[in-house]
Amino acid sequence: MYQQNPNPTGSLFLSALLALIPLVAVLVLLGGLKWKAHWAGLTALVLAIGVAMFGYSMPIGQALNSAAFGAATSVLVVLWITFNAIWIYNLTVHSGHFAVLRRSFSSISDDQRVQAIVIAFSFGALLEALAGGGGPVAICSVMLIALGVDPMKAVALALIADTAPVAFGGMGNPITVLNTVTGLPADTFGAMTGRQVPILALLVPFVLVFVVDGKRGLKQAWPAALVAGGSFAITQYLVSNFWSYKLCDIIAAIVSMLAVIVLARVWQPERSIPPVIAGGATTDSRRDVIMAFSPYAIIVVIFSVAQIVPVKKFLDSLTYKFLWPGMHLTNAAGKPIKVEYALNWASATGSLLFLSGLITMVLLGISARKGLEIYGQTIKQFSWAIVAILAVFSLSYVMNYSGQITTLGLWLAGTGAFFAFLSPVVGWFGVAITGTDAGSNALFGGLQVTAAQQLGTSPFLFGASNSSGGVMAKMISPQNLAIGTAAAGLVGREGDLFRKVFGWSLLLLLVTCVVAYLQSTPVLGWMVP
Template structure:
């Protein structure tokens, strides 16, 4: 008869110091480390991520009395999760882009966008904001940042500025990215209707969407750009924001970014055909005077049309059910955790082989080979080159996800959330900040909602506020941290050939992240008062 090994169960204590304020300060150490190392000391993202992970492990073990083995296992769980929800998506998105480059059709795509306008300020809006929103809606996972930054670089934009533009633009669509995955996650962790969360988020980020094109124009050309190009920015922002609001409230939150992206592109194209903006900067011509055939243009856009088709088919109920049959869920070995109330914390790993976003992108890439006429052997070689392209960025992504899971499972995240919730009615202002911190450490809005969605609803119940307002604010506030998350900085610099300069990029976008976050905090707070309370469903 064998001897059964005792199961080690860790119970979270969100206030290990006896003072919630001190416990929150303790939990802040890893997050502050990331900000200081990247922004102040110019460390590379993977070293900053690994250092913050080491600090999170130390805080978990020493400050929160988490067994070392459990803490390390939590980090391993986080790293394993990032492979499926980030790396698998990003590799396949960039692989499709690299296939178009190899076939020569990326140049056609670039010239097609350039034909809309030879003004870099307009190109930044069309590519980073509108086209980027379409990519975010379909897949997310860093793909829009990588693809849009490379496309802007090919049009003559400085690499560092191109990545900054792509990061800043990847804000308004993120709350509904990956076919509305962040909103779906809110439903999963709270049990409340996803449509209500989606409607509320649409009443927040739609306002933000109007502002983003103006920021992009300013980054490209400063005050002069705003003076000369503000009508185009207004057309892009209003068309996107109004459509995003309407579709998320009256149709489907899963489709709102796709429709909004297409409407905003069409609106800008129609406007510039009637009236080009005043310009005191020289035009940029991409690809010389080459005239592409209609067949070449269709082929260039084919991979993205295929992505739309594949993801749309995957949403059909019968198809979705068939794909889900290849989904395997199992408890992560050796990870047994309960919350402060003694209830088990979910430590289930979901391996959705066929329905995963990355898998659907991979299938889209295989189908694209037929249109791009790339041989299977060459496609495999390009895939290997794609993985090598990310090099140290892979380590940064693994480290950051490990960091987030150690902080979450140890109770550090709960400490921060409870302390903020203790601010009373002012929590409505701080609610987006919670989501911002969540995305800063996980790199995804869905990850932030998984961490803090339940906490936001609990705080709303305690304060007598709308759970949909606080839950949506978590998602809407989180999007502003996409541009400063170490994993997204790593993806952007890898795509632009700037690996090692994540700190420079961080400083370039950090101010915009805080400014847009402040705007969202004001919006959320006013929506908790009679001033804008009528906007809450």
């Protein structure tokens, strides 16, 4: 039996420095030394195991078993989702309908700045709302590349855009996780998050325009950025606060996309960027357009049906849960930690995407043999990215079960009232480790609520801040970098991509930290439910 000790050195500051070693290693190896994501991830994993064994006195068997549990978890949480999302995309490429979809988007505007907003921000948000995982980054990157955007820039755009919708991604899964780990109402967490991330939604389209075309882009294409971000932000706030946090991103994405389409009918920016692919070069029939959008309509229908209470209960009843063998842990207070693996093969997001893919095959007239061949090609496409994802998830669970994560949280919570400013940073670190906002909320949700209670602050503010702050780390997490580079054919250049987006990650995180801090004071305290 291993009992966690969040302060193994006797000094919380020194213990925190010890726990930071694997995280700093990832950032330095990726951003500074330009290592490939899988080598950076594996190195950080080895360091985390070393810190667990020699710093926290965790038995080697428990440390290795924690890594194995993390790798197994990543299969359902990331790989199964991403494989199936990209498989659906590859099916549309094979059938020729992706080209129709591409032309449909390019027909809205032949200006790359507007295309980046519509595809990376609005359409990407819809994909994030439906499935989450790495699907939005991979699919939107490839779509932008097909429209003539430089591959590295295309992936950067997709990563930056995949921020504002992440807190409610996967049908609100990160918010649901907060409810699971804290026992507090999910709807209230959703409402509070809906009073933070819309600010990001308003800013992100402007960042995308700047990445595409710098200051000139902001000057010429700001109306499109304002309409897209403003419509998304307002809708996201209204739906999360007055309807359902599970549906807010879906509705916000559709409203944002329609708003830009309407704007494009009466306004177009000065075309200082020569169009790479003209929208009117080929005329597609209405049937072709409907067929091109049908895979995503199928996803919407499948996921909507899966949320119907009787259906959801039935799918959940098919989940097989078992205690992970060999994991005997207690927390610092001596309370046993339940290490349970939930094989939710029927209700998992990836499984629903797989079902959507099967229906898409039938609809697009693709044979079972060809569909299987395309699936094999999809897995092969990810190559070393699979190793990176497995390694980073293993890293996160070694750090979590050894007590390293708790050490960092307690150290930050010791800052008192200033923790309101640092609360989003905790979520940021969580997503940097796990690659998912839901994973970060699972790691730190309970810690945030405990810190709020100790400081006499709203637990909903800190819980929401964990989720809101975490979304900015999506663009720098090794597994998402690996997914993006794999989709764009840039495997091995994760370090270059990391440096391209790291500054934006910190800038948007700073905005969230300021908002969260002000919400803990009388200045914006009225925003807290």
